[in-house]
Amino acid sequence: MIKQVPFADTGATVSNFCLGTMMFGDRCDEAEASRIMACALEHGVNFVDTAAVYTGGQTEEILGRILKGRRNRVFLATKVNVPDGTDYPAQIGPSLDASLARLQTDHVDLYLIHWARKNMNPEAMLRALSTVVQAGKCRFVGCSNFPAWLIAHFNGLATRMGVPRLVNNQLPYNLIERGLEVEILPQAVAERIAITCYRPLMAGVLSGKYDPDQPLPSDSRSASDTRIAGWLTDHATGVRKLVALAKDRGVNPAHVAIAWVRNQLGVTAPIIGVSRLAQFEDSLSAFSLTLTGTEQKDLADAFGTAVKEVSQYYGPLRRSFELLA
Numbered sequence: 001m002i003k004q005v006p007f008a009d010t011g012a013t014v015s016n017f018c019l020g021t022m023m024f025g026d027r028c029d030e031a032e033a034s035r036i037m038a039c040a041l042e043h044g045v046n047f048v049d050t051a052a053v054y055t056g057g058q059t060e061e062i063l064g065r066i067l068k069g070r071r072n073r074v075f076l077a078t079k080v081n082v083p084d085g086t087d088y089p090a091q092i093g094p095s096l097d098a099s100l101a102r103l104q105t106d107h108v109d110l111y112l113i114h115w116a117r118k119n120m121n122p123e124a125m126l127r128a129l130s131t132v133v134q135a136g137k138c139r140f141v142g143c144s145n146f147p148a149w150l151i152a153h154f155n156g157l158a159t160r161m162g163v164p165r166l167v168n169n170q171l172p173y174n175l176i177e178r179g180l181e182v183e184i185l186p187q188a189v190a191e192r193i194a195i196t197c198y199r200p201l202m203a204g205v206l207s208g209k210y211d212p213d214q215p216l217p218s219d220s221r222s223a224s225d226t227r228i229a230g231w232l233t234d235h236a237t238g239v240r241k242l243v244a245l246a247k248d249r250g251v252n253p254a255h256v257a258i259a260w261v262r263n264q265l266g267v268t269a270p271i272i273g274v275s276r277l278a279q280f281e282d283s284l285s286a287f288s289l290t291l292t293g294t295e296q297k298d299l300a301d302a303f304g305t306a307v308k309e310v311s312q313y314y315g316p317l318r319r320s321f322e323l324l325a
């Protein structure tokens with residue numbers, strides 16, 4: 001069941017299912033995207049994630065058209081697009097203006113720094129973000145793919161400068177990619193930062209559509225995403241265990257993989273990227289599935305992808321949620 005949950009300490013709430021739109025305009029045409037959006041709203045999914053860079057701006061254009069007349073029903077997030085070699089802080093305002101034009105709206109709810117860059121000048125970045133907030137072009141600001149130390153650095157500066165702090169960090173998290181368990185999740189709980197998790201199905205590798213012992217299905221992202229074959233080979237044992245556990249529970253592997261992410265302490269919402277309405281409808285079931293603690297652990301052990309550390313004390317310590325009690 002889809003729930004509304006607090007979005008960091010902003011006072012706003014969002015659905016715990018965030019709709020990822022990266023395939024809109026790519027593997028998902030506009031008519032299907034429109035059907036997905038209608039179905040999302042019908043089921044209480046109001047958190048929508050996009051980015052200026054998706055399909056060269058077409059994704060935002062599609063969203064602009066399909067959200068016409070219902071823009072105020074969604075909590076809309078987009079991300080800055082900064083071409084390499086340009087002045088990052090100086091691009092924040094223009095990139096957001098271009099997104100707003102494509103999205104046919106006067107503001108987004110959340111504006112994210114898509115990726116950190118070398119020499120990006122945090123003070124200037126924060127001033128540029130503050131300017132767009134003050135202009136009413138976005139309500140909240142955040143980041144994506146930031147390590148814990150960097151968001152702490154930005155937010156320390158933001159407090160001293162009296163400008164809005166970063167309230168969201170968007171990162172990859174799934175049974176294969178587990179780096180954010182080191183410091184980022186405990187930091188999020190301590191600092192009340194919303195964590196949104198992209199790639200919960202590892203681009204489909206954890207969806208059950210790929211069998212490590214069979215050729216790759218032609219109607220899949222593996223046709224264009226060459227990383228998928230390698231991930232499937234490297235994590236074949238875990239994928240087989242995931243499929244077996246899903247079979248035992250009488251659900252799809254995608255439900256189990258999404259539920260595993262959703263159940264982790266500190267996660268606000270997984271970002272569910274779909275290329276078809278049927279996938280959207282199917283993935284809704286993951287929000288009614290509860291895994292036992294043993295199932296969560298067995299799955300993690302089957303993949304063996306926790307970041308390895310030699311120290312038996314320091315490793316668990318910096319993943320601990322209990323240091324603040």
Ligand SMILES: NC(=O)c1ccc[n+]([C@@H]2O[C@H](COP(=O)([O-])OP(=O)(O)OC[C@H]3O[C@@H](n4cnc5c(N)ncnc54)[C@H](OP(=O)(O)O)[C@@H]3O)[C@@H](O)[C@H]2O)c1
Pocket residue numbers: 019020021022023027049050114144145170171197198199200201202203204205207208209219220221222254271272273274275278279280282283
């Ligand atoms: N901040 C960042 O840097 C960043 C990076 C990447 C993504 N994102 C965001 O995160 C979202 C999700 O990322 P992602 O698309 O890589 O996520 P994902 O959940 O790992 O992969 C989605 C893919 O899995 C397959 N799928 C989805 N639901 C399924 C189901 N119920 N049954 C079977 N297969 C299913 C589809 O593959 P097929 O198309 O092959 O059918 C779909 O394209 C994006 O839309 C975007 O909003 C952010």
